[in-house]
Amino acid sequence: MATQMLTTTDNPFNPFTHFEQWYDYDMLAGHHSCELLSRFALTCDEFTDEENDEIVSEAIEEICNLDPTYIGCTKDSLFLKRLNQPMGTEG
Numbered sequence: 001m002a003t004q005m006l007t008t009t010d011n012p013f014n015p016f017t018h019f020e021q022w023y024d025y026d027m028l029a030g031h032h033s034c035e036l037l038s039r040f041a042l043t044c045d046e047f048t049d050e051e052n053d054e055i056v057s058e059a060i061e062e063i064c065n066l067d068p069t070y071i072g073c074t075k076d077s078l079f080l081k082r083l084n085q086p087m088g089t090e091g
Helices: 019-028 033-040 049-065
Strands: 004-008 080-084
Touching: 004 019, 004 033, 004 049, 019 033, 033 049
Parallel strands: none
Antiparallel strands: 004 080
């Protein structure tokens, strides 16, 4: 299970605990965070969960450090944020 997810500061839902509501809000707001992350995180079924988690973590870092003009995010912007799963809540 993912230990980090990409979300926007305006989304009131936690993707770890209320994924469906989070996803619906994200899509209706036009953020498409999952699709954005999938363009940066090239995961693979042949990789271990740990390897895929590292790829996702690096992709989130890259997204937050770049300025993808298609969403207007800058490094110092609060538009995107990294959300870590609280300890002891792994599924």
